[in-house]
Amino acid sequence: MFRTLTALAVTATLLAGCGGERPEKNTTTEADLPRVTGVLSTKSAKQLFGAESAGSPQSSAPYGSYAKGCLAGAAQLPETGPTWQAMRLSRNRNWGHPELIDFVEDLSRKAARQPGWNGLYVGDLSQPRGGPMLTGHRSHQIGLDADIWMRPADDLRMSRGAREEISSISMRRSSGAYTNNNWTRAHHEILKAAAQDPRVARIFVFPGAKVQMCNDESGDRAWLRKIRPWWGHHYHFHVRLNCPDGARGCVNQDPPPPGDGCAAAQDWVNNILNPPPPDPNAPPPKPRRELTMGDLPAQCASVLAAQ
Template identity: 75%
Template sequence: MVKIRRAFTLISTLLLCACAGGADTDISGAPLPDVDPATLQAFAKGQFGGKRVASRQTPSALGSYARGCVAGAEQLAETGPTWQAMRLSRNRNWGHPELVDFVQTLSRKAAAQPGWNGLYVGDMSQPRGGPMLTGHRSHQIGLDVDVWMLPARNLTLSAAERENISSISTRRSSGAYVNSNWTRQHHEIIKAAAQDKRTARIFVFPGAKVQMCKDEKGDRAWLRKVRPWWGHHYHFHVRLSCPPGTRGCVNQDAPPAGDGCADAQQWVNNILNPPPPDPNAPKPKPRRELRVADLPQQCAGVLASQ
């Protein structure tokens, strides 16, 4: 509990710089809109962010979720029978083939829910993964996807409409509770995602996790994978495990044993009654921009591949 309270204090400070609205709140190095192209190319995000297509290599997730790349990525079709990829201008509808299959599978399950015809799919990865020019710290190895909370009723949106439409927030009281936009369908879609054996974690705001803990009357094992985290009220974030047999892919440690409901409730308690600042909490340090040399050695080859 002490660790949670200290983490709350530290992360609250960090989030003063996080983007508001529908943007993901994964903390990232600051965007560099005024840096000249030559300087930007010195950073990994400048090089990976400039690639428009995947490498012609055997599909492989390389490195860790926040320090890696993806070889031979597959592009999720912009529109499918039960999904639409959003914000197409970002060119982030790429991932390891396992992620693409996961998204398609989950979208079919979502389409079975009342009021949903499928999913609006947010950011996956760049064509070759790696650090992004803006936004996420993770999403680097083609195994992360953001799924919008907005029910996907219209699957004929144009590219322009997908740039301008917004998702909906499902939180109130700074994430301590769900609001009236939250439905049982959200619960069931997140549950379906968690019950997929490929899923390692799902990030969602604390109030949603607590609500799901209250509402679930059946098997609760899947709740272990649903983890409370800042933001994540316009979308939920699914992270897959490294595909079996993949070399060079680094899994995150497994979530703690149990359903995690008590931990989520403590997050909520800390939102409603913030702990006093911890005088021993370390001050946040500016995040150093990653260079290609900071990534697994294979990532240089992913960049160089035709």
Template identity: 75%
Template sequence: MKRPLILTALVLALTACGGSDAPAPKKGSTAPLPTVGDSAGVLSSKEAKQLFGYKNTGSKQSPAPFGSYAKGCMAGGAELPETGPTWQAMRLSRNRNWAHPATVNFVQDLSRKAAQQPGWNGLYVGDLSQPRGGPMLSGHASHQIGLDADIWMLPAKNLTLSRQQREEISSISLRRANGAYTNDNWTRQHHEILKAAASDPRTARIFVFPGAKVQMCKDATGDRSWLRKIRPWYGHHYHFHVRLACPRGASGCIDQAPPPPGDGCADAQAWVNNILNPPPPKPRDPNAPPPRKKRAITLADLPRQCADVLAAQ
């Protein structure tokens, strides 16, 4: 089917989206239908977050990620059950406990390993993706193809939290000195859970604050190859972010370039050095034009399959 015909068919998808930045409708609700139709051209230029952010369920398609982690969508998304034997999905009102089935399986597997750690009964799972992936109404730039997962740093001791409690409870921060060091909340259990996540062959990389990576480099013994996947990044002290590689056979999925060779410990130390002794800011050319405001991603910016994902039942 040609793209213009697909976009025309997606008028129904647009009518389910509203058209404001209001929070996504609660699961099972229906957005009011507008009275004015839309053309294919208008639909293709619509902000993608408005189209994907108001889809409440996954598409009835074979599971497939399309595009890249920060510019794509997800067909056939699976929902991580809200509660399992060794996990609880948090912030259920966001309806972001959807992912590619490989990610759902990964989270469940990691939660069972976490439950073996003293003081942990499993994991509190933060944002995965929206039901059909794509850009989010708020928050992440990535998490678009169902292969990203945020795992809370808070030890999951109570796995009987109510929906309301999951909205009100907060994770804990593990950083000190703006992320140059870990604080007293850091434990060996955090180290072991991150190691288990990084050692999984499905994992492409894990983002965590620089001080945590430096601490793990100091404490790691024996095989250190898993450290390569632990990457320092801004924030990521209330949760760590797991990114899986594209599943085998997912031809429409674009992998991120692999991390550089080695354990990455020198790179993490350089991040810490810059936090402790930040380099002077570069002087700004007074004659330089002001930076351009980043343009919102539209449906036309995404892989062509994303129009089909939106139109599918």
């Protein structure tokens, strides 16, 4: 019922002023959004996109930025493949732009060549139509982000139920300043293979892992620029792809700073080990408000409406 009301509300809006004819795909303009009424005016964007169970029947296109956008024509990563399994299937977040699906499958084949790995356990990609998620991530909105579990994928025959119960394993110690004994050279090689893929913009991992890779790499270090330290990311690493060629509505993140980024990662580690004293004059953080449809690109209304 919710899905039907959403589609009716958006479709009615899009048809207004169009002579009653259905518009061409992906032609919503910014002027359409203020006229969205009914369900769209009373629901947050995450409620609308979180209610969708399948991708839109449109050409594949990411709209907006990684943390403020949506995805038309998403492809679904199969639940199980020769060298991967999608995890936590109840979330229905194994959707992405076709380039992301292709990348994940490619990386899983490379991972399967590492000792102890038969491939990859794949965490969250995006929702069926992208957009803000009901829980968890602020990004993953345009189908170009993927979470890959750090746990070696040694069993690719797990049932759906087993995939809800099993968890990844942490690679960190000392609050992320160092890797622990679960970290192996295979992790290094899988992250390196991901970073060397030209489709990849950056990879987020906990600071101690970045420093460990900097210390262990003795060859070409150019790929290390894409490995970026970020809080968390010790149970999984987060891969972000560049906007695909020709995706005019997609907004790339600024590229990483020049250099291999190893000194900056060491600064992160130093701050973990010797945190600076809190600033008593620092203003309290502002609460984040929920995104509305008006915050998203205009095309996202047609992504919701498409049936």
